[in-house]
Amino acid sequence: MRREYTCIICPIGCDMTAEIEDNEMVSLVGNNCAKGRVYVQQELTNPIRTIATSVLVKGGELPLASVRLNKPVPKASLFKVMAEAKKVILLAPVRIGQVALQNVAGTGADLVVTKHVDTIH
Amino acid sequence: MENKDVIIIGGGPAGLAAAVQLYKLGITNILILEREKHLGGILRQCIHDGFGLQRFGESLSGPEYAQRFIDEVRELNIPYMTEVTVTEVTAGRKVTAISRRGVMEFQAKAVALTMGCRERTRGAISIPGTRPAGVYTAGVAQSYMNLANIMPGQEVVILGSGDIGLIMARRLTLEGAHVKAVFEVQPYPSGLPRNIEQCLNDYGIPLFLSHTVVDVKGHSRLEGVTVAQVDEQYRPIPGTEQEYNCDTLILSVGLIPENELSLGAGLTLDSRTKGAVVDEDYQTSCTGIFAAGNVLQVHDLVDFVSIEAERMALSIQECFLSSQFGNAEIEIVVDASISYSVPQKTTGKKDFTLSLRPKRPGRNCTVFVKQENVTIARKKFAKVLPAEMIQLAIPAERIDPEKKLEITLI
Numbered sequence: 001m002r003r004e005y006t007c008i009i010c011p012i013g014c015d016m017t018a019e020i021e022d023n024e025m026v027s028l029v030g031n032n033c034a035k036g037r038v039y040v041q042q043e044l045t046n047p048i049r050t051i052a053t054s055v056l057v058k059g060g061e062l063p064l065a066s067v068r069l070n071k072p073v074p075k076a077s078l079f080k081v082m083a084e085a086k087k088v089i090l091l092a093p094v095r096i097g098q099v100a101l102q103n104v105a106g107t108g109a110d111l112v113v114t115k116h117v118d119t120i121h
Numbered sequence: 122m123e124n125k126d127v128i129i130i131g132g133g134p135a136g137l138a139a140a141v142q143l144y145k146l147g148i149t150n151i152l153i154l155e156r157e158k159h160l161g162g163i164l165r166q167c168i169h170d171g172f173g174l175q176r177f178g179e180s181l182s183g184p185e186y187a188q189r190f191i192d193e194v195r196e197l198n199i200p201y202m203t204e205v206t207v208t209e210v211t212a213g214r215k216v217t218a219i220s221r222r223g224v225m226e227f228q229a230k231a232v233a234l235t236m237g238c239r240e241r242t243r244g245a246i247s248i249p250g251t252r253p254a255g256v257y258t259a260g261v262a263q264s265y266m267n268l269a270n271i272m273p274g275q276e277v278v279i280l281g282s283g284d285i286g287l288i289m290a291r292r293l294t295l296e297g298a299h300v301k302a303v304f305e306v307q308p309y310p311s312g313l314p315r316n317i318e319q320c321l322n323d324y325g326i327p328l329f330l331s332h333t334v335v336d337v338k339g340h341s342r343l344e345g346v347t348v349a350q351v352d353e354q355y356r357p358i359p360g361t362e363q364e365y366n367c368d369t370l371i372l373s374v375g376l377i378p379e380n381e382l383s384l385g386a387g388l389t390l391d392s393r394t395k396g397a398v399v400d401e402d403y404q405t406s407c408t409g410i411f412a413a414g415n416v417l418q419v420h421d422l423v424d425f426v427s428i429e430a431e432r433m434a435l436s437i438q439e440c441f442l443s444s445q446f447g448n449a450e451i452e453i454v455v456d457a458s459i460s461y462s463v464p465q466k467t468t469g470k471k472d473f474t475l476s477l478r479p480k481r482p483g484r485n486c487t488v489f490v491k492q493e494n495v496t497i498a499r500k501k502f503a504k505v506l507p508a509e510m511i512q513l514a515i516p517a518e519r520i521d522p523e524k525k526l527e528i529t530l531i
Contacts, residue, residue, distance in 0.1 A: 049323065
């Protein structure tokens with residue numbers, strides 16, 4: 001079976017065509033680099049994604065600090081990650097790189113802060 | 122009146138990159154003027170990742186990408202002022218700014234315009250119907266959600282397939298809203314393919330090409346929109362109308378460089394880019410006034426904004442060192458296959474990078490830069506899209522100063 005993929009690893013977004021038999025990739029054309037092959041392989045077995053969202057900050061100059069997953073998680077667990085992120089409240093000041101939530105929803109990935117939020121003056 | 126070597130207007134990605142580069146090149150009597158409370162510009166609300174892959178070789182969120190430059194500005198002690206609005210720039214490079222502290226005036230040897238761009242609004246695309254609450258541009262919805270913790274609505278229709286609209290389709294879905302569909306008036310998407318994949322396809326959000334919103338309904342709050350298919354001239358086709366109930370309409374219908382100050386200074390603008398006409402030094406029609414980033418041409422990737430601003434900084438340094446501000450006379454023209462080029466002029470004395478956008482999607486194309494029958498540069502592309510800017514190097518040694526440069530995509 002032939003299947004079309006658009007690589008999401010970088011902004012080039014290669015259009016790729018894979019020949020698939022019994023859920024195994026037998027050939028791939030259209031990828032400009034090796035990451036495309038890894039991506040299609042992953043899509044066939046267990047599609048993974050990273051997402052970004054925000055968590056509440058108490059006493060901060062902003063009500064929110066942005067966070068993102070530090071590694072991709074299975075696509076099916078994205079809404080569980082969101083539900084866990086909604087429960088988090090951090091105390092200002094918040095710094096980039098600070099872990100907002102460890103092993104979020106049992107995925108093994110952490111939610112990491114991506115914005116400095118200073119204490120309100 | 123204070124004298125400065127360079128006044129940088131706008132502390133977003135372009136202004137920050139220009140300031141750091143100027144400082145590293147030894148031009149230290151500079152000042153960044155930023156309207157918002159924080160440096161960083163639009164990146165502050167772009168919390169998704171994918172920034173910095175070209176520049177840093179890793180995928181960063183917008184705030185992290187901005188912070189890398191802000192950290193450099195702080196480490197180098199580059200002067201900047203926030204909550205300051207520039208109200209006027211003159212052709213003689215006098216800059217007037219206001220803040221709560223009062224009015225400030227600066228005389229600059231050079232002005233770097235890095236004001237970024239604005240979103241096209243409902244008014245700009247003339248959508249008929251009532252004027253209820255619930256119609257937002259994608260960037261406004263993004264600032265509500267990512268900066269202010271306000272949810273714009275629950276039942277959402279998105280018009281336009283620009284990248285911010287696609288990103289917001291995913292963001293709204295993750296936060297529990299129901300995004301019914303994305304409609305695009307063009308026969309092809311205007312956002313990057315990877316965003317169609319990871320923001321729409323991943324969540325089962327349909328994208329309808331050659332469709333537009335023809336009516337908006339509701340009084341105090343939006344109640345629904347009417348959508349119709351369009352023909353090749355973008356005219357709605359009677360009989361194809363469909364109703365969508367929704368409380369929110371998000372518009373992602375393009376960005377326009379923010380050039381009110383440029384107009385005030387009397388700069389010549391390009392009707393295609395809506396940015397200033399520049400030469401290969403990023404110098405505008407006014408000697409000593411330069412422009413880079415989204416104020417010059419709307420980019421798809423911030424990485425290229427930073428690079429463009431750094432090139433501009435290098436040009437400013439070269440102009441200072443040689444005391445020569447170029448007087449470009451060689452025109453750069455494009456044919457119907459290309460939307461625009463930047464720069465639009467060159468002195469023919471320096472190698473430069475030419476940026477352009479194809480008018481239509483294409484495969485296995487070549488960009489030719491010619492002077493009459495002589496090809497002076499060419500570059501092959503397996504795939505071209507209007508959503509993706511094309512860049513190629515132009516060698517000055519091959520330019521004949523008597524003839525214009527003509528660009529075509531075949």
